[in-house]
Amino acid sequence: MHLIELGIVQEHKQALIDAIARLEDASDGESAWFKHYVLKGETIWQATSTISHSWFWKSVITIKDMLVQLAGVNKTAEEVLAECTRHGKFQVSLLYQRIRPKGDDVGWYRAIHDRAVLPKHAVIVILACQNKLYAIDNLQHRGFCFANRCVLCEKEEETTAHLFFACSFSSWVWVAAYRRMGHFDPPNTLPQVLRWFALYNRGAAIGKAMRRCLLACTIYLIWRERNDRIFQDKRTDPQALSQKICYVVSTRMYYLAK
Numbered sequence: 001m002h003l004i005e006l007g008i009v010q011e012h013k014q015a016l017i018d019a020i021a022r023l024e025d026a027s028d029g030e031s032a033w034f035k036h037y038v039l040k041g042e043t044i045w046q047a048t049s050t051i052s053h054s055w056f057w058k059s060v061i062t063i064k065d066m067l068v069q070l071a072g073v074n075k076t077a078e079e080v081l082a083e084c085t086r087h088g089k090f091q092v093s094l095l096y097q098r099i100r101p102k103g104d105d106v107g108w109y110r111a112i113h114d115r116a117v118l119p120k121h122a123v124i125v126i127l128a129c130q131n132k133l134y135a136i137d138n139l140q141h142r143g144f145c146f147a148n149r150c151v152l153c154e155k156e157e158e159t160t161a162h163l164f165f166a167c168s169f170s171s172w173v174w175v176a177a178y179r180r181m182g183h184f185d186p187p188n189t190l191p192q193v194l195r196w197f198a199l200y201n202r203g204a205a206i207g208k209a210m211r212r213c214l215l216a217c218t219i220y221l222i223w224r225e226r227n228d229r230i231f232q233d234k235r236t237d238p239q240a241l242s243q244k245i246c247y248v249v250s251t252r253m254y255y256l257a258k
């Protein structure tokens with residue numbers, strides 16, 4: 001095992017996996033030294049780490065434990081390693097694919113994954129879906145003391161769900177923008193519209209692109225209107241905002257169609 005080589009890239013998880021695989025092989029002198037002085041007669045599968053060990057060694061043991069866990073009761077970790085070969089050669093990438101953490105399938109990905117959606121719009125949609133926008137209720141949860149009043153309708157408390165859908169101002173904008181663009185069915189909640197995009201968004205590519213662009217643009221411009229009111233004391237009425245949404249979407253679609 002080439003410890004120096006691994007030391008250079010020791011923060012890379014694949015290098016740690018490679019370290020374990022090479023320890024199994026142990027055909028070079030450095031591996032023999034490592035086995036004698038670090039493993040002290042144990043196999044890598046028996047080895048443990050203590051608080052006094054180096055970060056590198058503790059990381060190797062963590063990966064080893066993940067391999068053992070992946071193998072379960074019906075296989076050995078060595079058999080898992082043996083399965084990660086291509087043309088008879090061990091492939092670190094194959095093993096990494098098996099042990100890497102896998103995230104949940106997120107519906108909003110399909111709703112915004114389109115070149116019609118501007119990146120700055122997509123970012124706001126993602127943050128809204130993850131409830132990570134700094135709406136007043138989120139700031140209050142982080143310990144900031146603000147009076148919670150929605151600046152768009154000036155009636156209800158501001159939450160992400162209220163701001164984009166329940167708010168009377170936003171509802172008016174959604175309906176007006178969707179009607180102008182030939183749709184009569186604006187969404188009522190974020191989970192609802194994202195589920196619809198994930199399951200039923202079929203038809204011509206240009207239609208799908210426009211719906212995605214319209215969704216992301218509406219959310220982005222509602223959020224920007226909220227920020228303009230708070231930070232710049234600038235206000236746009238809902239009719240003008242819906243017109244602006246249609247203008248941005250139409251311009252974007254025209255640009256893509258060229």
Ligand SMILES: [Zn+2]
Pocket residue numbers: 150151152153154155156162163166167168169
């Ligand atoms: Zn409101």
